[in-house]
Amino acid sequence: MKIKGSQKRNLGLILSLIICLLSLSGCWGKTEVEELAPLIGVGLDLGKKPGTYLITQQLARPKQGGTTAAEVEDRTFSIEASSAREAYEEVYKISNRIPFMGSLKVIVIGEDAAKAGFNDILDFNQRYSEFRRSMFLVLVKGEAQSFLNLKLRNGQLPAMSIKNHMEQGENLSTFPTVRLGHYLTVLGTKSTAPIIPVVNSIKSGKGGIEYKDGKNGEEIQIQGAGVLSGDRLVDFLTDKETKGYMWLENNVVHRLINTVGIGESGVNFGGQVLKSTTKYKVKDNDGTIELQYQVKASIAVDEVMGLKKQLSEAEWIDLMKVAEESFAKEIEEECLLSLKKQRELGIDFLGIGRHIEQRNSAYWKTVKEQWQEKIVDFPISLDVQVTIHHAGMSSGSAMTN
Amino acid sequence: MPSWLKMIKELTIRPKVQQIRKPPEYSFDEDMNKTLSGQTVKEILSKSSDVVFREFFLQGKERIPCMLTAVDGLVDKNQLDFFVLKTLMVDLAGHPEMAQLTIANVVDKTLQSILPGLEFRKVSKMGEAINAILSGDAVIFFGESKEALVFGARGWANSGINEPVAESVIKGPHEGFTETLRINTSMLRRKIKHPSLRLISLKVGDLTNTDLVVAYMDKIASPDIVSEVLRRVSRIKMDGVLGNGYIEEMIEDFPYSPFPQIAYTERPDVLAGKLLEGKVGIILDGTPIVLVVPAILTQFLNVNEDYYQRAMTAILFRFVRYVGAMVAVLAPSVYIAVTTFHQEIIPTDLLMSISAGRQGVPFPALLEALIMTVVLEILQEAGLRLPKPIGQTIGIVGALIMGDAAVKASLVSPLMVIVIGITAVASYAIPYYDLSLAVRLTRFPLMILAGVLGFFGVSVGLYAGLIHLLSLRSFGVPYTSPFAPLRIRALLQDTLVRAPWWAMKRRPQLLDVDEPKSGGKGKG
Amino acid sequence: MGGTFLPLATFVTAAGGRDGWMTVLPGLVVAIPYGLMILSLLSKYPQKNLLQISERLFGKWVGKIIGVIYMIISGYYGGLMLAVIGQIFEQSIIALTPRWVFYLGGLMLVFYLAENGIEVFARFSEVVFPLIVIAMVLNIGLSIQRIEPGELMPILSEGLKPLIFGVLKVIPFPMEYILFLAGIIKFLPSGKQALVHLKVEVWRTVFLVGILDMLVVLIQILVFGPQETVRLSFGLLVLGKMVEISRTIAGVESLFMMVWLGALVIKSCAFFFMTTWALETVLNLKGLKWRVAVSVIFLGIAFGFLRGTSLTKEASIVESYLILPFAFVWIPTLWGAARWKCETNVR
Structure with missing residues (x-):
């Protein structure tokens, strides 16, 4: 019987497979969950010896007997090593647990390391298969080590906290969220300079922010960004410049915005950006190529300040037009600051080169080689349009007298 | 050879299968070359305490010694009393028809004009007669006549028709098959009142002589599948068939697979539905479970409630x-x-x-x-x-x-x-x-x-x-159809999705059914 | 065409740059005339594979030589595919398990599949193919939020020339399929109805696979940009790693890997079949013994590539310098010879 024979053979095959597997005692690469120390954050600083880095690794360790995720012990090590693998070896030795890279969320780059260039030490993070290209990159003014060793008020690990901040970034759109993959892609374009957001801690009482129990821990915020040339930090952008970058890069999703200090009428507005798009146009004005940014934003007015009297319906409509103008001016100012910074630095962190390449690749080929010089005075124009979607639940203001 | 070695050998080396399974002493299929007389039957069956022998005489042209034999508990005694014994011994005593009876014509005469009753037939072989007795029929032997009369008066205690525990539904019929073959076929017949429902009877098990019915819809079920089922079932050679599992293992294609290759049901409505799809049912006496072939994997995830x-x-x-x-x-x-x-x-x-x-x-x-x-x-x-x-x-x-x-x-x-x-x-x-x-x-x-x-x-x-x-x-x-080979219609009609009845205009493509386009709506 | 999508993006982007994705479909469409040629041969010589036909048309010895080349190519490439199974698993999700386990596991599947015959193989592909499509679509769909704006632009900035090189890089992949078709036609029905059906099938396969592969390349260029796409060795796997479902479930590449394994098993098994067919036609060797021998050879070839980095290169050499010229020349010649013979017979 032919069928029977092949059936028996199949059965034999399956059995031999199972026996084969059962007899394999060594379970390669097998690690139980509790043997792992999930790596949450990595900090990169320069080491004292030349050619070494101070690599800070923030490992989380679930508390014994603890059942909820919040109860984690902070185990942070800083190791001076010349390669990432060397650093991990040391951590392995100390912590007797396997550092688990799959959970790495944030790489914090210290100022010194950023200035000296960090691509070599970052290579591990994009090559080793456990890492993901979706992890966040942030810069810190000062040392990454001391930042990761901060004690936060809410008890979270600083790295975890940065990750949470980053994930909320879209709702605020004041800083770029840069993932490793994005950074590498930007590096790949060659003409564009990467930009990485800056995280800093805030002490109570500084910068107009106060909070209770300052001794128990600190708070952190992400504000501003660093401009890199290749992998070397060149300069930091201020908050406003970063905001301008966000507008110009079409990265604004929602923004909270106010016009204090802009409006001439003495009436100031606060609002939320509901939607914003930025378009790029490459114009050819008799041989001079110009890039035009067209920013279109829809804003809902949430705050009207400095209004002295009750307005009629027609006046209210006029006021909203004023609001549109003021908001446009505010946005324009932010953008101009950013553009100005770019000219000062002479580094194309706004990706102007790419915009030109995309829209006029023939022209791009002619300027490609001397782009570094061209960028300093490349003609750019700006067109900001704001639409007020609505003005909240009331028109006018509360009666003052 | 030392004796202990012999002992071990006896213990360890098993005799061949044929030696264990001796042929049964009384083979019912063969002609038994004995005259068909009540006395022989009595000899064969007298050691069974449940068999009763009622001897009496008929006064025709000659005095004919008769013997009514049946298994106590399997026959309906009332029927025997009223339709056989009372008729022959009391009602028709001295009737003109009776007066003509001789040993030679007694069987035909009785069958044609004396005994009323639907289920009367004559047998001429000892094996058949004994088989009939043991299956629950009553047999009347007439002296040295070459033939005997079988009266189908089966009537034993049944478990009633209940809802099957394993296959209960909320919305739908609540009856299930019983252990009795005839009741089961009658339940099926009540669902499908069409001449193309075929019920083919077979017997399996050399000693248990279990009745088995292969049910299918003519012109819907593929003749290949039906003949294959009949071939496989008739090839079964074993002493006893006591449950559906025996049949299942004997006829399935891949005995080494852990996956079930034969579906089963305890519900007449399910069986009827499957038959209408072109499948073949195997109904075995003594078990409420009916086997349905051929089976496909997805079918095991469908229930009739669907x-x-x-x-x-x-x-x-x-x-x-x-x-x-x-x-x-x-x-x-x-x-x-x-x-x-x-x-x-x-x-x-x-x-x-x-x-x-x-x-x-x-x-x-x-x-x-x-x-x-x-x-x-x-x-x-x-x-x-x-x-x-x-x-x-x-x-x-x-x-x-x-x-x-x-x-x-x-x-x-x-x-x-x-x-x-x-x-x-x-x-x-x-x-x-x-x-x-x-x-x-x-x-x-x-x-x-x-x-x-x-x-x-x-x-x-x-x-x-x-x-x-x-x-x-x-x-x-x-087994994996309709996924592979892919049958989109079957997939969307009755596998992943149960199409509404009005959309099932054609029978599912699962099997090669004859007449794939049925005129009316629904699967039947 | 099982495993083409894995390294494809790297090749075409290296050759065609930013516009590499456009080369995929034209490259695959080349398969159609070849497929139709084979089908027309099928209608003339039913129940015969192309090796038998060439033996008949070109004489015994030429036919044998072709058969041996066919056998060597398919055996070698099949072994390479087995090695790829090991490489992608080791490289991306289970780093510490020794290679031979993957080879053995993959080979076990290939052998088991081959033992069950061509029909089960066809059904296996039929079941796994939708899975591959679903996995690809999921992979692509979930990566959309990682798209870097503007990476695709400008279109055709480098002119058409790189595209031609890109197409040349793609053509070997459909040729593998064509070579498989050359062997499998022995088992295909050759009735008129069936032929029409098969033709439709060839068109459909080419376009379905073409569009999917194109999307795979496209999404990689969109997410990584051209430079990174070239740099990454298996971009699709990296893409799988980057997938995040609503910020909680990340790194589902191991799930995708389960599907890719199926694709590679299909591909390897196809070459396994091809090798055994060639053995059967050329040397008249068949039976379990020789199938075991073929699997041993596969395993041997796979073990030859313990250096993963040279594997991709080796595979692409086989594709470009063995499979492509062989299929490119052999099938049209055979078809032409058959036509010519047919015509002379009529006269």
């Missing part, structure tokens, strides 16, 4: 069942693979809590899962055959007390208890017990593979299983 509920809800519940089956197969192995090899797939927060839960658990995840699954199987097996109230206690003790205590004692991690619990519940979502057994069986190799090789092992296991399933055929029909 056809009684509204199409939309039926589709949802089918989907739930498919998901349940997947979970039942995969949950423990995926958990093992994920926690020991692919931790990156776990969200960090969950990773922390799994890690915290596993603190102090002495076993690796694989062993933990294996232990839990084995315990689960033991609990299931223990609860299955116990009387209901005790069974429940077992469940409570096992699941609640032991599970909770095991977690508290750090023997297993809480998440593992959840995973195994989900697996157990999901395997109950598989409506056919046979398939759920197969699923329980496949779980173990998958778990080991996952524990050794992670997802690579799981996928090797799954693909090997898939290849195995693809190579299966049930009576010539690919």
Whole structure:
């Protein structure tokens, strides 16, 4: 019987497979969950010896007997090593647990390391298969080590906290969220300079922010960004410049915005950006190529300040037009600051080169080689349009007298 | 040769199969070369205390000695008394017809003009006569006549028609098959009142002589499948056939496969529905379970309730069942693979809590899962055959007390208890017990593979299983149809989706049914 | 065409730059005339594979030589595919398990599949193919939020020339399929109805696979940009790693890997079949013994590539310098010879 024979053979095959597997005692690469120390954050600083880095690794360790995720012990090590693998070896030795890279969320780059260039030490993070290209990159003014060793008020690990901040970034759109993959892609374009957001801690009482129990821990915020040339930090952008970058890069999703200090009428507005798009146009004005940014934003007015009297319906409509103008001016100012910074630095962190390449690749080929010089005075124009979607639940203001 | 060696040899070396299975002493199929007289029968059957012999005389032209033989308990005594004994001995005594009787013509005369009653027939062979007696008929022997008269007066205690426990429905008929073949065929006949319903009788089992009926719809069922079923069933050679399992194992295509290749049902409505799809039913006397061939994999995940509920809800519940089956197969192995090899797939927060839960658990995840699954199987097996109230206690003790205590004692991690619990519940979502057994069986190799090789092992296991399933055929029909070979219509009509009845204009393409386009709506 | 999508993006982007994705479909469409040629041969010589036909048309010895080349190519490439299974698993998700386990596991599947015959193989592909499509679509769909704006632009900035090189890089992949078709036609029905059906099938396969592969390349260029796409060795796997479902479930690449394994098993098994067919036609060797021998050879070839980095290169050499010229020359010549013979017979 032919069928029977092949059936028996199949059965034999399956059995031999199972026996084969059962007899394999060594379970390669097998690690139980509790043997792992999930790596949450990595900090990169320069080491004292030349050619070494101070690599800070923030490992989380679930508390014994603890059942909820919040109860984690902070185990942070800083190791001076010349390669990432060397650093991990040391951590392995100390912590007797396997550092688990799959959970790495944030790489914090210290100022010194950023200035000296960090691509070599970052290579591990994009090559080793456990890492993901979706992890966040942030810069810190000062040392990454001391930042990761901060004690936060809410008890979270600083790295975890940065990750949470980053994930909320879209709702605020004041800083770029840069993932490793994005950074590498930007590096790949060659003409564009990467930009990485800056995280800093805030002490109570500084910068107009106060909070209770300052001794128990600190708070952190992400504000501003660093401009890199290749992998070397060149300069930091201020908050406003970063905001301008966000507008110009079409990265604004929602923004909270106010016009204090802009409006001439003495009436100031606060609002939320509901939607914003930025378009790029490459114009050819008799041989001079110009890039035009067209920013279109829809804003809902949430705050009207400095209004002295009750307005009629027609006046209210006029006021909203004023609001549109003021908001446009505010946005324009932010953008101009950013553009100005770019000219000062002479580094194309706004990706102007790419915009030109995309829209006029023939022209791009002619300027490609001397782009570094061209960028300093490349003609750019700006067109900001704001639409007020609505003005909240009331028109006018509360009666003052 | 020393005697002890001989003894060992006797003990260890088994005689060949033929030697064990001696041919039965009385073969009913052969002619017994004895005259068909009551006395011979009496000799053969007299050692059975349940056989009764009632001897009397008929006064015709000659005085004819008669003997009524039947098995007490299998015949309806009232019928025998009223229609045979009373008629012959009292009502017609001295009747002109009676006066003409001789040994030579007594059987024909009685059959034609004396005895009323639907089920009378004559037999001329000893084997048939004895068979009839033992099957519950009454046989009247007339002196030295060459023939005897069989009176079908079967009437024994039945278990009544109840709703089958294993296949209950909420909305739909509540009757189930019984242990009696004739009642079962009558229930089927009541569902399908059409001449093309064919019921072919056979007998299986050399000693038990069990009746078996092969049921199919002529012109719908493929003649190839019907003849294949008849061929396989008639080839069965065994002493006794006491349940459907005997038949199932003797006729299935791939005896080494853990997957069921023959469907079964206890419900006449389901059987009727399957026959109308072109399948073939095998009804065995003595068991309420009817086998349905050919079977395909997806059919084991469908229940008849699907056809009684509204199409939309039926589709949802089918989907739930498919998901349940997947979970039942995969949950423990995926958990093992994920926690020991692919931790990156776990969200960090969950990773922390799994890690915290596993603190102090002495076993690796694989062993933990294996232990839990084995315990689960033991609990299931223990609860299955116990009387209901005790069974429940077992469940409570096992699941609640032991599970909770095991977690508290750090023997297993809480998440593992959840995973195994989900697996157990999901395997109950598989409506056919046979398939759920197969699923329980496949779980173990998958778990080991996952524990050794992670997802690579799981996928090797799954693909090997898939290849195995693809190579299966049930009576010539690919087991995995309509997925492969792909039959889109069948897939959308009655596999993934249960199309509304008004949309099922044609019969499902699962089998090569004759006349694929039936005129009317619905499957029939 | 099982495993083409894995390294494809790297090749075409290296050759065609930013516009590499456009080369995929034209490259695959080349398969159609070849497929139709084979089908027309099928209608003339039913129940015969192309090796038998060439033996008949070109004489015994030329036929044998072709058969041996066919055998060597398919055996070698099949072994390479087995090695790829090991490489992608080791490289991306299970780093510490020794290679031979993957080879053995993959080979076990291939052998088991081959033992069950061509029909089960066809059904296996039928079941796994939708899975591959679903996995690809999921992979692509879930990566959409990682798209870097503007990476695709400008279109055709480098002119058409790189595209031609890109197409040349793609053509070997459909040629593998064509070579498989050359062997499998022995088992295909040759009735008129069936031929029409098969033709439709060839068109459909080419376009379905073409569009899917194109999307795979496209999404990689969109997400990584051209430079990174070239740099990554298996971009699709990296893409799988980057997938995040609503910020909680990340790194589902191991699930995708389960499906890719199926694709590679299909591909390897196809070459396994091809090797055994060639053995059967050329040397008249068949039976379990020789199938075991073929699997041993596969395993041997796979073990030859313990250096993963040279594997991709080796595979692409076989594709470009063995498979492509062989199929490119052999099938049209055979078809032409058959036409010519047919015509002379009529006269």
